Amino acid sequence: MPTVLILGAGSDVAQAIAQAYAAKGYSIQLAARNPAQLQAIQKDIEIRYRVECSSVVFDAADFAASSATFSQVQPLADVAVCVFGYLDTNEQSMQHWPEAEKTIAVNYTGAVAVCNAIAIRMAERGSGTIVGISSVAGERGRQSNFLYGSAKAGFSVYLDGLRNWLFHKSVHVVTVKPGFIKTKMTDGLILPPLLTASPMQVAKAVVHAVDKKKNTIYVKWFWRYIMLIIKCVPEFVFKKMKM
Amino acid sequence: MKRNITNWGNYPVEHADEYQPAFRDQLQALAAEKKDWIPRGNGRCYGDASLAPTVITTTKLNRFISFDTLNGILDCESGVTLDQVLEVIVPKGWFLPVTPGTKLITIGGAVGSDVHGKNHHVDGSFSNHIVDMDVILPGGELIVCSPDAHADLFWATCGGMGLTGLISRVKFRLKKIETSYIKQKQIKAANLDEIIRLFEEYKDYTYSVAWIDCLKKGKGFGRSILMLGEHAQLSELTLAQQQQPLKVVNKTLFRFPVYLPSIFLNKLSIGIFNFLFYLKNTKKEINNVVPYEPFFYPLDVIDEWNKMYGRKGFVQYQFVLPLNQKEGLANILHRITERGFASFLAVLKVFGKQDTMIGFPMEGFTLALDIPIRNGLFEFLDEMDKLVLEYGGRIYLSKDARMKAHTFQQSYPRLQEFKQTIQKYNGQQVVHSLLSDRLQLTPQ
Structure with a gap:
């Protein structure tokens, strides 16, 4: 059976993706920072889906260590999904440099460190798929979340280039821009229901995109057009808006 | 985040802060930090038991x-x-x-x-x-x-x-x-006496429950269908069923789309439904083998069926009376029928012995019926509570949204022991609910 690697396995979306693949019979590799959480999720998947499940402890903010870890994790997964991210309010991040640094470190550098390590091995093997969960926030900088957004923008551009490079090595890259998701990360925010996806919807969209070799997906289709409109607003107007 | 939370009966509604911890350490941190909280699962108790200013929901703690x-x-x-x-x-x-x-x-x-x-x-x-x-x-x-x-x-x-x-x-x-099927027997009972006799006659069956038409007056008062079941053995399945004897069925047929305007729910419409339900069993007795799903969970195939009772919601009135109170049961059922507080089929069941600290069951008859909320209902149920007390019975807390504290205090014999234990482990009464306040289990 093929193997899927879930990077940042503790989040609601990551657990949903792991379950969606486990339901298809995939072997699951979970990677996250908290060993107790990893163990709980691993046991649950083994019992519910009766598939092989293993776990790897890593910290996305420790670039060198995670790069080394994923240069050698065995077996090399058929599908690697990079789910982890870090979001604080923009205000917090602006006021406290450690917050800003962590936002950039986890969402950009940390993601690149891990994806690089896996991409190199998949390229050598000549097969596989890398999925990066990026964000619509990365499409245009807005006052409400530009620190997070700029890191995700960097990650999106990285995934574009990675897709181009890996295409010639028979490895595929999917960029996922979920829009709002009902999760722990957004607890406490009031989200418009029509624009908000559940973790399970994101998971299904990911599985579908990998099967169909999609390049960039928005989980709820109208996000593509919302972002198109947002990107079309001329800068001299946009800078005056409160978004 | 504050939101309006309500349980299955859609009554009452509490504007509460909800937290959904996914891991035990997060849960412990919340339990240490928050005040005035109550645990909540999937919100399927009927009344106010899992409502409080702060609600800690466990549905993400699900491994x-x-x-x-x-x-x-x-x-x-x-x-x-x-x-x-x-x-x-x-x-x-x-x-x-x-x-x-x-x-x-x-x-x-x-x-x-x-x-x-x-x-x-x-x-x-x-x-x-x-x-x-x-x-x-x-x-x-x-x-x-x-x-x-x-x-x-x-x-x-x-x-x-x-x-x-x-x-x-x-x-x-x-x-x-051995299989996921149930060998089922359904027997029609023409009235209350007959159904009580049938319960006695078939008490050796593992599963038994009766659906009772509580709108029917006169000779057919208490007419019902007794449903009995045993887990089927492999040899009792048809050849087709034997192909997959441990099949899991898990389906929702449809979602109840809107809150039904209360005008549709009246004595006539419910009477017709109950009549048809009783009539659909044309024979006195039916014996068949069915999947576990329709036997145990007939209503789960309709998602959000509680909307059927309208936006104002409903209460489920469930009480138990000791085994020697057959007349009491008849009397209460009679009053419900007379008042015509329309309910789809009510559920009647005979409990075995139980004496736990705060448990609801006791050896005797339990009757549960859904009643849409409307004027006069709570006063009527207060009268019924008096009868339940008189006959030595009690009300099920999971279904309750309106019982008075004194009724509760008189009907749970080991209440003091329960209160002392709450005191011991929840001394500051940090954990409390609308129900515990209403029943004066915790100071308001």
């Missing part, structure tokens, strides 16, 4: 921890729902030891309400099958309790409506099955 397929012992976090449990255990030849009429409750809820099923007279309630469990006290401390360790906490938690703290893990024994 299996271990499953001993040889001895049939399952260990899981409290937010796992019964339908998830069935999906895991049925294919391995195991079944829930006790199940209520819906599989959409959490395991934590099953313990907090100490649920009973159609097999109460044989297997007791859910607490009877627990090996041990973790309870997180207000303050964040985790205590492992069982009938042998911290037994007071254990018995105050089973049926204790979350007032001792939050159940985070439950390990319990399962029931061995």
Whole structure:
């Protein structure tokens, strides 16, 4: 059976993706920072889906260590999904440099460190798929979340280039821009229901995109057009808006 | 985030802060930090038991921890729902030891309400099958309790409506099955006397329950259909069924789309429904083999069926009377019929013996009926409460949204013991609910 690697396995979306693949019979590799959480999720998947499940402890903010870890994790997964991210309010991040640094470190550098390590091995093997969960926030900088957004923008551009490079090595890259998701990360925010996806919807969209070799997906289709409109607003107007 | 939360009866509504911890450490941190909270599972109790200014919901704390397929012992976090449990255990030849009429409750809820099923007279309630469990006290401390360790906490938690703290893990024994099918027998009873006699006659059946038409007056007063069942053995299945004897069925037919305007729900429409339901069994007796789903969970195929009772919501009135109070049962049922507080089929069942600290069941008759909320209902139910008290019975807390404190105090004989145990483990009364305030279990 093929193997899927879930990077940042503790989040609601990551657990949903792991379950969606486990339901298809995939072997699951979970990677996250908290060993107790990893163990709980691993046991649950083994019992519910009766598939092989293993776990790897890593910290996305420790670039060198995670790069080394994923240069050698065995077996090399058929599908690697990079789910982890870090979001604080923009205000917090602006006021406290450690917050800003962590936002950039986890969402950009940390993601690149891990994806690089896996991409190199998949390229050598000549097969596989890398999925990066990026964000619509990365499409245009807005006052409400530009620190997070700029890191995700960097990650999106990285995934574009990675897709181009890996295409010639028979490895595929999917960029996922979920829009709002009902999760722990957004607890406490009031989200418009029509624009908000559940973790399970994101998971299904990911599985579908990998099967169909999609390049960039928005989980709820109208996000593509919302972002198109947002990107079309001329800068001299946009800078005056409160978004 | 504040939102309006309501349980299955859509009454009452509480504007509450809700937290949904996904891991035990997060839960312990919340328990230590928050005040005025109550645990909540899937929100399938009917009234105000899991409502409070702060609600800690367990539905994301929903992982299996271990499953001993040889001895049939399952260990899981409290937010796992019964339908998830069935999906895991049925294919391995195991079944829930006790199940209520819906599989959409959490395991934590099953313990907090100490649920009973159609097999109460044989297997007791859910607490009877627990090996041990973790309870997180207000303050964040985790205590492992069982009938042998911290037994007071254990018995105050089973049926204790979350007032001792939050159940985070439950390990319990399962029931061995050969197939996932039920050998069912349905018998029509023309009136109340006959149904009571039939219960007695068929008391050796593992599962028994009756649907009773409480609108029918006169000669057919109390007409009902008795439903009996046993887990079917392999040899009792058809050849087609034998291909997959441990099949799991898990389907929703449709979602009830809107809150039904209350005008549609009246004596006439409900009378027609009840009439047809009774009539559909053309024969006196039906014997067949059916999947477990329609036998145990007939209403789960309609998602959000509670909307049928309209936006104002409904209460489920469930009481139990001692076995020697047949006349009492007839009297209460008679008054409900006379007043015409329209209800779709009500459920009648005979309980076996039970004497737990705050458990609802006692040996006797239990009747449960849904009544849409309207003017005069609460006054009427207060009168019924008086009768229930007079006959030595009591009201089920999981269904209740309106009982008066003095009724409660007179009907649960081990109440003092329960109160003392809550005091011991939840001394500052950090954990309380609209229900516990209403029943004066906790100071308001």
